[in-house]
Amino acid sequence: MCGIFAVIGAENAAAELYVGLVHLQHRGQDAAGMITFDFKDPDNGIKISKDIGLVSTVFNDAKLLTVNGQMGIGHTRYPTVGVGDAKEVQPFFNRYPDGIGLAFNGNIVNYPVLKEKLKQRRVYLSSSSDAEVLLEIFGYSYGKEEKDGAEAVYSAVRKVHEEAIGGYSVALIIANKGIVAFRDPNGIRPLVMGEKKVNGKKSYAFASESIALSIQGYESIRDLKPGETVFVDKDLKVHSKVIEAGKPAPCVFEYVYFSTVESVYEGMPIYEVRKKLGEELAAKVRKHWPDMQIDVVIPVPDTSRTAANSLAKALGVPYEEGLIKNRYIGRTFIMPVQKIRENAMKLKLKPIESVIKGKNIMVVDDSIVRGTTSRRIVELLRESGAKKVYFLSTFPPIRNPCYYGIDFQRKEELIANGKTIDEIEKEIGADKLIYMDVEGLHKAVGTDKLCTACVTGSYPTTTEHTKELTKLREKHLAQISSKC
Ligand code: SF4
Structure with a gap:
C-alpha cells in the first residue's frame, strides 16, 4: 500500500x-x-x-x-x-x-x-x-x-x-x-x-x-x-x-484498516462503516454468547477505536482506553519484515492497569493478519491482571494472500492459514476469539461489490503468475532481513 x-x-x-x-x-x-x-x-x-x-x-x-x-x-x-x-x-x-x-x-x-x-x-x-x-x-x-x-x-x-x-x-x-x-x-x-x-x-x-x-x-x-x-x-x-x-x-481492507477514519471511500465514510462494524459484532455477541460477562470494552488503538466504541454502546458495556499507543512508533503491520515488526511491537503499546486489573476485558482490533500484535496484546492484558480476555476482530479470518498491494503475499505467514477459529484462539492465548463474518462486512459497507479475496479466496483478476511474484517477494524479504 x-x-x-x-x-x-x-x-x-x-x-x-x-x-x-x-x-x-x-x-x-x-x-x-x-x-x-x-x-x-x-x-x-x-x-x-x-x-x-x-x-x-x-x-x-x-x-x-x-x-x-x-x-x-x-x-x-x-x-x-x-x-x-x-x-x-x-x-x-x-x-x-x-x-x-x-x-x-x-x-x-x-x-x-x-x-x-x-x-x-x-x-x-x-x-x-x-x-x-x-x-x-x-x-x-x-x-x-x-x-x-x-x-x-x-x-x-x-x-x-x-x-x-x-x-x-x-x-x-x-x-x-x-x-x-x-x-x-x-x-x-x-x-x-x-x-x-x-x-x-x-x-x-x-x-x-x-x-x-x-x-x-x-x-x-x-x-x-x-x-x-x-x-x-x-x-x-x-x-x-x-x-x-x-x-x-474495491479493496474492503481499506474500510477496516488502511484508510484513515476521516476519509470517504467509494461514497461511504470510513467512520460510518467502522461504527457499523462494531454494531454488527455486538449483534453477533448477543446472538451467540448472550451470557458472556463483559466488564469493559477497550480498543486496540487507533484504527479499531470507532468500532469498539459503537460495540460497547450496542452492548451497554462501559468503553475505556485500556491500551495506549506510543505515538512515535509507526503502524507495525506495514513494516516489511517480522523481526522489525516484533521489535516495534515491544515499544508500541502500554497498558493502563487500573482499567484492566481484575476485569473481564473485551478487546477489539481491526484485523488479525500474522497474529504478532494479537498475541502480544493478550499477554499484556494478562500481565496487567485481566481476569478474562475476549478478543474481537472487525475483519474475518485472513486465510489467503493479497496480491494487490497489501503485504501478505504468502499463505504461510497468515495465522489463520489452515486453522480453525478455536485453534487461532488458542494460539493467541485468548479466552474467546470472535471474528466478523463476510455477511457482516457487506452489511457494514452497504455493498457486496468488493474485493474480499484474502477472506474468500475469490480473486477479481487471474492469479496466474502469483507463484513467481511470491517467490520474488521471499527473495526480497530475505535480503531486507539480512540487513536488519
Ligand atoms: S485481497 Fe483484496 S480485500 Fe484483501 S487486502 Fe488484498 S485487495 Fe484488499
Missing part, C-alpha cells in the same frame, strides 16, 4: 503535495518523493526530490524550496515488492518521451513476467520496483503516438491495462503537458479526484484518500471509476474515459 497525490493548476504545487502526503503518511512510512513542473520555465521545469524516510523528514523547508511549479505528483511508500532501498523510491522519471514521472499505489501480479519481457526489449531497469515497469510500458506506447494529447494518453493506458495484471492506481506527470490519473479495471486500489477555485483560479488534484483533498479545500470529490483515466491538460481542460471496465472490486 502506498499514498499518491497529484495536483495541477496550483500556485505552489510542492506545498499542496507536502500537505497531501502528510495526510497519506499512514499509507506508507518508508520513503517519500515528489516531481513538480514549472510552466514558467518549460525547458528546465522538471524538479525531482525523493528519499528514504517520513514525509516530514524527507521534505524539510530547504528541500521543499527545490521543487516548485504549478503541477506535480507525490508518493509515500509502503513496499510490497523490492528490497526497500533508495533506488525504489517513487516517483520514477524517464526523460523520453516528453519527460514522464510516475507514482503508483498497488501491486502488479505479473511483474516478474513483465520485467523479463522488457529485458528482452533491451530496456535497462534500474530498480526492483513494479512502478518502473509501469512507467516503461506507458512511456513506450505514448512515445509511439504521432500526436500528444488525450488520445495518446488513453492509448498508453490501454497498453498498461493489456499488459499489467493487478490492483493499481497511478498518477503521472508529463512535462509541459499535464497530469494523468488512472485506476485498474476492477478499481481495486482507491483514487479520488477533486477541484477547487481560489480567486477565480481553478486547480485539480488526485489522491489515494479523500482527506488529502478535502483538508486543502478541494470540493466535488469523486472516486475514479474502475478502469477510468483522467487527463488534465496544461490549460486545465479535463479529459476522461473509462478505458477498460472490469467487475468493480
Whole structure:
C-alpha cells in the first residue's frame, strides 16, 4: 500500500503535495518523493526530490524550496515488492518521451513476467520496483503516438491495462503537458479526484484518500471509476474515459484498516462503516454468547477505536482506553519484515492497569493478519491482571494472500492459514476469539461489490503468475532481513 497525490493548476504545487502526503503518511512510512513542473520555465521545469524516510523528514523547508511549479505528483511508500532501498523510491522519471514521472499505489501480479519481457526489449531497469515497469510500458506506447494529447494518453493506458495484471492506481506527470490519473479495471486500489477555485483560479488534484483533498479545500470529490483515466491538460481542460471496465472490486481492507477514519471511500465514510462494524459484532455477541460477562470494552488503538466504541454502546458495556499507543512508533503491520515488526511491537503499546486489573476485558482490533500484535496484546492484558480476555476482530479470518498491494503475499505467514477459529484462539492465548463474518462486512459497507479475496479466496483478476511474484517477494524479504 502506498499514498499518491497529484495536483495541477496550483500556485505552489510542492506545498499542496507536502500537505497531501502528510495526510497519506499512514499509507506508507518508508520513503517519500515528489516531481513538480514549472510552466514558467518549460525547458528546465522538471524538479525531482525523493528519499528514504517520513514525509516530514524527507521534505524539510530547504528541500521543499527545490521543487516548485504549478503541477506535480507525490508518493509515500509502503513496499510490497523490492528490497526497500533508495533506488525504489517513487516517483520514477524517464526523460523520453516528453519527460514522464510516475507514482503508483498497488501491486502488479505479473511483474516478474513483465520485467523479463522488457529485458528482452533491451530496456535497462534500474530498480526492483513494479512502478518502473509501469512507467516503461506507458512511456513506450505514448512515445509511439504521432500526436500528444488525450488520445495518446488513453492509448498508453490501454497498453498498461493489456499488459499489467493487478490492483493499481497511478498518477503521472508529463512535462509541459499535464497530469494523468488512472485506476485498474476492477478499481481495486482507491483514487479520488477533486477541484477547487481560489480567486477565480481553478486547480485539480488526485489522491489515494479523500482527506488529502478535502483538508486543502478541494470540493466535488469523486472516486475514479474502475478502469477510468483522467487527463488534465496544461490549460486545465479535463479529459476522461473509462478505458477498460472490469467487475468493480474495491479493496474492503481499506474500510477496516488502511484508510484513515476521516476519509470517504467509494461514497461511504470510513467512520460510518467502522461504527457499523462494531454494531454488527455486538449483534453477533448477543446472538451467540448472550451470557458472556463483559466488564469493559477497550480498543486496540487507533484504527479499531470507532468500532469498539459503537460495540460497547450496542452492548451497554462501559468503553475505556485500556491500551495506549506510543505515538512515535509507526503502524507495525506495514513494516516489511517480522523481526522489525516484533521489535516495534515491544515499544508500541502500554497498558493502563487500573482499567484492566481484575476485569473481564473485551478487546477489539481491526484485523488479525500474522497474529504478532494479537498475541502480544493478550499477554499484556494478562500481565496487567485481566481476569478474562475476549478478543474481537472487525475483519474475518485472513486465510489467503493479497496480491494487490497489501503485504501478505504468502499463505504461510497468515495465522489463520489452515486453522480453525478455536485453534487461532488458542494460539493467541485468548479466552474467546470472535471474528466478523463476510455477511457482516457487506452489511457494514452497504455493498457486496468488493474485493474480499484474502477472506474468500475469490480473486477479481487471474492469479496466474502469483507463484513467481511470491517467490520474488521471499527473495526480497530475505535480503531486507539480512540487513536488519
Ligand atoms: S485481497 Fe484483501 S487486502 Fe488484498 S485487495 Fe483484496 S480485500 Fe484488499
